[in-house]
Amino acid sequence: MTKILLDRIDEPELNTLDVYLRRGGYESLRKALAMSPEDVVAELKASAIRGRGGAGFQMGTKVSFLPHGEMAKYLVCNADESEPGTFKDRELMQKSPHMLIEGVMIAAYAGDIHQAFIYIRGEYQLQADILEAAIAEAAEAGYIGKRILGSGFSASLVLHRGAGAYICGEETGLLDSLEGKRGNPRLKPPFPAIQGLYAGPTLINNVETLSTVPHIIRMGGAEYAKIGTETSTGTKLVSISGDVKRPGNYEIELGIPSREIIYGLAGGPPSGRPIKFWFPGGSSSPVLTGHDLDIPYDFDSMAKAGTMLGSGAIIVADESRRVLDTMLKVAKFYAHESCGKCVPCREGTNWTHKMLQRIYTGEATPMDLDIMASVQEQIMGNCLCVLGDAMAMPIGSFVKKFRVELEDEIEAARERASTAALQDVVAVGVAGEHAGPMPVH
Amino acid sequence: MSFRDRRVPDHAGTLPERAGDGLGDGRPTQPVARFAHGSRVPGWDDAVDLTKDPAVLPDPATTPVPDDLRREIEAAMARYPDRRSAAIPALHAAQAVHGWCSPEAIDEVACVMRLTPAYLTSVASFYDMFALTPKPRNDVFVCTNISCSLLGADELFDAMKSAAEGSDVDVRSFECLGACDIAPMASVNGEYVGPLELGDATRIVEDLQAGRPVLPDKQIRYRRSVDTDPATAGDHDDTLPEPPRDET
Numbered sequence: 001m002t003k004i005l006l007d008r009i010d011e012p013e014l015n016t017l018d019v020y021l022r023r024g025g026y027e028s029l030r031k032a033l034a035m036s037p038e039d040v041v042a043e044l045k046a047s048a049i050r051g052r053g054g055a056g057f058q059m060g061t062k063v064s065f066l067p068h069g070e071m072a073k074y075l076v077c078n079a080d081e082s083e084p085g086t087f088k089d090r091e092l093m094q095k096s097p098h099m100l101i102e103g104v105m106i107a108a109y110a111g112d113i114h115q116a117f118i119y120i121r122g123e124y125q126l127q128a129d130i131l132e133a134a135i136a137e138a139a140e141a142g143y144i145g146k147r148i149l150g151s152g153f154s155a156s157l158v159l160h161r162g163a164g165a166y167i168c169g170e171e172t173g174l175l176d177s178l179e180g181k182r183g184n185p186r187l188k189p190p191f192p193a194i195q196g197l198y199a200g201p202t203l204i205n206n207v208e209t210l211s212t213v214p215h216i217i218r219m220g221g222a223e224y225a226k227i228g229t230e231t232s233t234g235t236k237l238v239s240i241s242g243d244v245k246r247p248g249n250y251e252i253e254l255g256i257p258s259r260e261i262i263y264g265l266a267g268g269p270p271s272g273r274p275i276k277f278w279f280p281g282g283s284s285s286p287v288l289t290g291h292d293l294d295i296p297y298d299f300d301s302m303a304k305a306g307t308m309l310g311s312g313a314i315i316v317a318d319e320s321r322r323v324l325d326t327m328l329k330v331a332k333f334y335a336h337e338s339c340g341k342c343v344p345c346r347e348g349t350n351w352t353h354k355m356l357q358r359i360y361t362g363e364a365t366p367m368d369l370d371i372m373a374s375v376q377e378q379i380m381g382n383c384l385c386v387l388g389d390a391m392a393m394p395i396g397s398f399v400k401k402f403r404v405e406l407e408d409e410i411e412a413a414r415e416r417a418s419t420a421a422l423q424d425v426v427a428v429g430v431a432g433e434h435a436g437p438m439p440v441h
Numbered sequence: 442m443s444f445r446d447r448r449v450p451d452h453a454g455t456l457p458e459r460a461g462d463g464l465g466d467g468r469p470t471q472p473v474a475r476f477a478h479g480s481r482v483p484g485w486d487d488a489v490d491l492t493k494d495p496a497v498l499p500d501p502a503t504t505p506v507p508d509d510l511r512r513e514i515e516a517a518m519a520r521y522p523d524r525r526s527a528a529i530p531a532l533h534a535a536q537a538v539h540g541w542c543s544p545e546a547i548d549e550v551a552c553v554m555r556l557t558p559a560y561l562t563s564v565a566s567f568y569d570m571f572a573l574t575p576k577p578r579n580d581v582f583v584c585t586n587i588s589c590s591l592l593g594a595d596e597l598f599d600a601m602k603s604a605a606e607g608s609d610v611d612v613r614s615f616e617c618l619g620a621c622d623i624a625p626m627a628s629v630n631g632e633y634v635g636p637l638e639l640g641d642a643t644r645i646v647e648d649l650q651a652g653r654p655v656l657p658d659k660q661i662r663y664r665r666s667v668d669t670d671p672a673t674a675g676d677h678d679d680t681l682p683e684p685p686r687d688e689t
Contacts, residue, residue, distance in 0.1 A: 009666050071523070084586045084617035091666065115522070122533070122570045123582070123618050126662055158520050163529050164569030166616065180521075180528035182567040198522055241621030242587035248667030265668075281614035283587055283617075313457040315588050315621070329587050333616055339567075439585075439595045 004215050004229055004235050005208070006251040010094050015130050017137045020098040023241075024434070026143055028214035032106045033151040034257045040110040044213070046221030048233045052088075053078055053169075053206030054282070054310045055147040059213075060221075065193040067200045072239045073113045074197040076178065076204045077104055079127075080162055080169040083282035084333060085313030088237035088249050089207035093127040096211070097134035101157065103141060103210035106217060108155045111203050115156050119174055122163040132159050160252040170385045171204045171249035172196075173339065184341050185385035208237055228254035232298035242278075242316040243269040252297065262316055269318040276319045277401070281310020283330050284390030286397035307397070323402040324409050325439060327395060328356045334391035347390030348379040352395055360438035362417025364410045373399045495559060499552040506549045512539050514553045524554060526624040528564050532571055569615070581605065581651050582615035582628040589617075592626035597637055601627065604642035610649055620661060633661040 013019045019028070031413040032040050045060030066073060077100065081089040092234060093100060100118070108116050120128050135157055138144050147155045160178055167173040168183040175197050177183035196202025212234065216224045225233045238261055241247045245267030254259055262278065269275060275290040280297070286307040288295070295305050302309045317326060335349040355372050360362040376392035376399075383389070399406065449612045475547040508535045513534045517527035531550045532542060539546040544558070551558045565571040583589075583598040598614050618633065620626045626635025629645055634656045641656060648655040657663075 003668075006668050008668060010667075081619050082617060085621055086586055086617075087619045087621055090619050094662070095666075121619070122529075122568070123615075123628060123631070126633070160526070161530065161533065162568070163533065165567060177529070178526060179523065180525035180564065182564055241624055242591050246667050247463055247588075247624070250668045277585075292616065313621075316589075317591060321591065325590070326587055329585075329590055333586060336616060439590065 001139065002253055003236055003251055004227075005092065005099075005211055005237060006249065007095075007429075009091070014096050015094070015098070015134060017098060017134070017141055020096070025098055025214075026102055028217040029102050029105055029109075029143060029274050030149055032217050033111055033149055033153060039110055039112050040106065040217070043216060043221035044110065044177040045346075047216045047224040048221075048231075049209065049212060049216060049224070050232065050299060051206055052208035052236065052312065054083065054284075054308075056309060059205060059209055062193060062205070063107070063111050063203060065191070066113075066203060067194065068112070072115070072198065072200040072203045073111060074200055075104065075108045075111060075113045075116040076174065076197060076202055077117050077207060077210055078169065078171065078174060078204055079124070079207045080174060081124075081207070081311075082121055082166045083239055083284060083311045083313060084238060085279060085282045085315040086311040087239045087241075088312065089135040090124060090127055091249050092207055092211050092237075093124070093131055097127075097131045098138060099211045099214060100131075100207055101134060101138050104157060105148065105155060106213050107203065107205065107210055109153050110331055113203065114154055115158075117158050117160050117178060117197075119160050119162060119168070119178055121168070122161050126327060128159060128161050133136070133157055135419075142242070146233065165339075166333075167339045167385070167387060173385065174204070175202065182184065182339070184339050185387075187384055189230060192326050196346035200313050229296070229298050229300075231300050232309075236297075236312050238297070239311075239313045240266040240316065241313070243271070243273075243275075243321070245270045250437035254298040255296045255301075257293070257299045258288075258295050258314075261297060262293065262314065266314075266316075269316065271318055273318040273320055276317050277323070277326075277396065277398075278317065279313070279315040281308050282313040283315065283333065284308075284386075285310045286393045287401065289401060307393075322409075323398055323405055324359060327398050328353070328439065329362075330394050331356050334387060337391060338387055342383035342385075342388065344379045344382040348375050348388055349391050352391065357438065359406070359410055359413060361417075364413070366410055368410070369399055369403060369406055496557060497550045498555060501552055504519060504548055504552040506553055507538060510534055510549060511553050514550060518554065525552065525556065527587065528556070528561060532561065532565050536571060540578060541575050543575070552603070577609045577611040579610040580628070580630055581610055581612045581645065582618060583612065584616070584618045584620070584624070584626055584628075585614040586617035586621075588621035589624040589626060591637070592624045593639075597625045597627070597639060597642065600639045600642040601645070604646045608646055608650060610646055622667070623659070623661060626661075629655045634659045635661070 007262050011019060041063050042059060042061060049059050049432055050056045079089055079312055105118050146155045162168050162177060165183050168177040170185050171192055172186035173183040175192060178197060192202040192204055194201055228234050234254060236254050238250050238252055250265045261336045277287045277289050279285050279287055280302055288307055292305060293302050299309045331353040335353040338345050340346045352372060352375055373396060376396040379388040379392040468569050473485045475480060517530040518524040521527055531554055535546040535550045536542050547558045551561055566573055581601060583594060585594045585598055601612045618628050620633050620635060623635030625637050625686040626633060627637060627668050630638055632655055
């Protein structure tokens with residue numbers, strides 16, 4: 001299979017400039033600087049690479065949205081990888097930081113940008129240290145700074161550590177956080193390409209997207225576009241976790257059957273049990289079941305199946321797992337991470353979490369499932385950002401696809417609760433104190 | 442009589458207070474005084490003395506700032522076009538010095554950055570990694586999100602909690618830390634370790650107390666990529682051959 005990003009990724013000391021240069025590093029930057037910025041954008045457009053962060057927007061098009069002319073423009077690399085199940089950027093930054101730096105500098109040149117930032121999540125301490133060292137090394141060697149490689153192009157690069165907030169992975173929340181504020185999302189439009197960081201035009205791209213840029217320049221956009229499918233070009237890193245034998249990051253050509261990833265590469269559930277459900281693109285994507293394993297893994301096929309490729313994080317759960325446990329984890333996560341700015345998201349995530357807890361405690365009725373489904377519908381599209389939607393989509397799909405199991409859960413919990421209440425003659429507490437186990441963390 | 446003027450009834454203190462555990466991350470939220478039927482006792486939201494003026498910019502003459510901290514914050518401010526962008530790096534630095542974002546730590550940052558303590562508190566309270574209450578020096582974040590909990594993170598968190606009982610280790614359950622390939626995992630003072638077994642909980646605490654590197658054989662920095670030839674992927678060793686071992 002074609003390996004581009006993970007090609008010899010475990011080579012010792014790849015994080016140092018020496019080894020990276022020996023492998024032909026920064027040659028793409030040299031090649032790009034010899035081209036005109038317009039030609040670099042044309043190559044990116046020809047490659048048709050779609051953003052690897054979740055939204056899947058074409059990078060070349062995004063760059064061309066930046067206004068021309070003399071003004072302070074910014075490039076921000078989104079390294080706030082916090083979508084549950086996603087860990088591809090971590091491996092890239094830890095093992096090949098110079099590839100990202102080179103990609104950032106080429107993208108900056110393409111957009112005529114002179115100030116670039118990498119916003120890395122606060123928890124990635126090791127990766128931040130490695131990147132910091134790599135940036136210092138690259139600046140020392142003249143790949144960052146004034147008049148790069150003797151050309152007329154100058155650009156700075158600053159590493160910025162976050163402090164633990166999922167919402168800062170949302171592009172406008174990230175911009176606010178980078179400006180030193182609480183990470184609240186902004187109203188769009190204006191989109192960041194017009195008015196972003198410090199109110200200047202801003203290009204925001206994911207680590208994986210930017211790490212691919214040097215390879216696109218090296219291969220040529222048209223050559224890169226030959227990999228994958230027509231509308232989903234290139235290779236994609238897939239993070240697989242959960243009930244699989246060999247969890248980890250795999251580089252796949254877009255468009256291969258999902259079964260090949262889950263069973264072929266990751267080995268399928270260790271227990272040998274069939275797959276009950278799986279998230280195809282992080283916990284924000286609507287779930288698929290064991291019957292959907294033959295869907296090709298690319299942006300459009302996933303959209304057609306009613307879900308999304310998202311960040312490329314596959315979480316697998318086998319037949320023995322309770323749907324309710326995972327739903328509670330999902331709802332709790334989004335309730336915790338909602339910034340609280342928009343009411344549908346703040347209240348919707350919180351009440352969905354409470355409704356799921358009621359199922360455990362035996363207080364729920366089957367009607368609650370309808371209420372829960374309607375709450376999800378009312379969150380969708382009614383907020384500044386998609387954090388609320390990111391809970392509404394998986395929860396809504398769980399209620400739709402596993403309704404029978406959830407109704408059984410409700411019935412069983414109610415029975416447990418009433419039996420316990422009868423047995424305990426001096427029952428003073430709420431029924432919940434007697435009901436079945438509920439994970440509380 | 443306005444709502445704010447109502448006094449808390451004398452019996453309010455004897456009523457059962459629901460000290461919730463918030464969203465279940467193991468930290469108690471501020472308990473709100475409630476009546477037996479569950480409604481809140483008036484006055485529960487009287488947070489501040491409204492007659493007091495808000496805190497202003499701390500006076501540099503009366504706010505001593507350690508030199509190292511001042512230098513670090515000033516260097517951070519110089520990196521950005523707008524000095525306010527340095528708020529998060531500055532709070533990280535202050536927390537490293539003081540152990541938590543204490544009022545003194547906030548004042549020192551405010552003094553150097555010329556921002557109000559209120560502004561910095563609003564920023565610090567937004568992010569999970571800033572502590573606004575005192576905490577033990579060592580941090581153990583146990584990921585209890587989907588992938589990790591499928592593989593036993595909830596039990597691991599309980600084991601970690603009891604192993605850390607009475608020691609200088611703060612155990613928190615955390616949202617996805619971005620290392621589901623080593624699930625169930627934890628971040629120990631920023632060092633990712635996994636996949637963990639229940640028995641590793643006591644080892645982590647012992648390693649921390651002895652000042653050793655934590656579980657060197659399970660640190661993510663030594664983990665190899667799994668994306669090798671599928672035919673041999675099952676056999677190959679997941680860690681580099683020789684992670685440095687502590688001799689002591």
